[in-house]
Amino acid sequence: MVTDSGPTELEQRLRELAGGVPDPELPVISLAELGVLRRVHVYGPGRVEVELTPTYTGCPAIEAMTADIQHVLREQGGMEQVLVRTVLFPAWTTDDITAEGRRKLAEHGVAPPRVSREPAGPVPVELGSIRCPNCGSGRTKLLSRFSSTACKALRRCEDCQEPFDHFKELT
Amino acid sequence: MSAALCLGDDALVLSHRLGEWAGHAPVLEEEVALANIALDLLGQARVLLSLEGDEDELAFRREERAFRNVQLVEQPNGDFAHTMARQLYFSVYQELLYERLAAGEGPYAPLAGKAVKEVAYHRDHAEHWTLRLGDGTAESHERMQRGLDALWRYTGELFRPVEGLAEVDWAALHGAWRSRVEDVVGRATLTLPEGSDGSGWSAGGGRQGVHTEPFGRMIAEMQHLHRSHPGATW
Structure with a gap:
């Protein structure tokens, strides 16, 4: 309606x-x-x-x-x-998480999903590396494609060695 | 035969089979992966069955002959490679089918648009394992091949038209499925069996309520709690 x-x-x-x-x-x-x-x-x-x-x-x-x-x-x-x-339509994507939400996730030790589209338009942007939420290093490695919940994957930082959750991109 | 029941039962039954891996998976990561995939499928099943009626009544109170899932999804788990072969065959099919439904304007478009993203991830997971096991050790290669061979006869049924899904060109879907599966299997140094995928004889009848022997035992376990304690909640 x-x-x-x-x-x-x-x-x-x-x-x-x-x-x-x-x-x-x-x-x-x-x-x-x-x-x-x-x-x-x-x-x-x-x-x-x-x-x-x-x-x-x-x-x-x-x-x-x-x-x-x-x-x-x-x-x-x-x-x-x-x-x-x-409601299922239009389907939720990780781009619907606000900037503030992303910041809080990172602060909490969960690498936020990378933004795939600029807020203004439908143009896809290139995804950068997934950064370690503990030390900020961009050298991180996938440990498991699935983690504690459906929306997360498990990674490890190659610099500080800490494992961490990554909120997977869903676009 | 309702399409919601066919697609909902596919998702529900495969979800239950994958759930049977809980506590038995070869590594912890796969334990979590299979449970997550099962959860996605259960979510899809709930939406689809709710389009048809009361989800719990439909899941827990129907007899075996009233289920409309394809026989592929009810096949027992076997070893991990066998489960991955089932995952590969089914997730490629489900992704292609949902893509087509999502592009249409039918009653399943919203669910398909949401679920296709989840299923793409399941397909990716199955492809990774097919490559890893097929192009792995002699033992893993042999087991993966055995899984592909054993389940092949159940793939023809996937492409028999489901009533109510007018937007789907089943022959084109079959062609797209075949080339995608062939590509992955080839890269994994494995081979697909000849025939029996619809061109020759293949098993089938699930959409009409005819199921293979292991299915009865599976739903007996799936429905036991609900039937023994009607209306139980926690």
Whole structure:
């Protein structure tokens, strides 16, 4: 459904509340920073519908995200009914993670996904090397294509020798 | 026969088979890899089965003859090379199929557009292992070849048209699959068996509910908890 008027003040406030929910698996970043919160729509007094998109189709965190959003919009947003819908289209990509989200991931020891497209347009940019989040070295090596969650791969730094998680690019 | 059921059952059954590797994989990294691939497939299955009805009812309450998956995905894991041969055959097929569905405007386009990215990664994983095992030691080469040979007879069924997927040109899909698989297998110093991929005799019947013997045992285990404790939650 498309509305002409854009989000209302209430919708913006609810969006901030929902967007501020921490990611259940990587609690250093919020759902807004992860880029999975699509739409917040108030469709009646005390009734709101939230659209979420999963990072991976089978991501089990979506259930925890749903419960957390329902909780915060009831407790702090004053809503009575909170519907959370999962939408698949357009598919989430790692380019949807905000710059702030990337910075927090790196600070937390997870190499952020490299940006594949400039925010302004569809032009692909060349991916640089994956840098070690501990020492910053660009000399890192893939240990395993899969890691603790579907969205990460395991790498090791060839300089400081530390293994680290890399949030895989999904474009 | 609904397309959602066919594609959903393919994903569900292969997910369960891959999940059986948990605790048995040759190295920890592969334990994690196979579980991750299984999780992606389970996610796809949930979306597809939910288009058809209640996902839990469909997954846990149907009898063997009501499942519409191809026979390839229900084949037992065998050794690691055997599983990789199954992964190669199926992930190349699934990626090509989802690419076509994603490009269309049918009811499966949103899921296919999302899942094709996951499946491309599964295919990449299977290709890496096919190369590594095929072009590895005499033992790994022999096992990989054995896996490719044993599962070949189940590949013809992948290209029998599924009702409701009008946007798919099945002959073209088959051609694209064949050249992609042949390329990888050739680079891995392995060979594909002749015939039985649709040009000759091949196994089949999964889409009509006819399954191979190991499938009954697989779903007995898969459904046991739900049937023994209806409505159980945690």
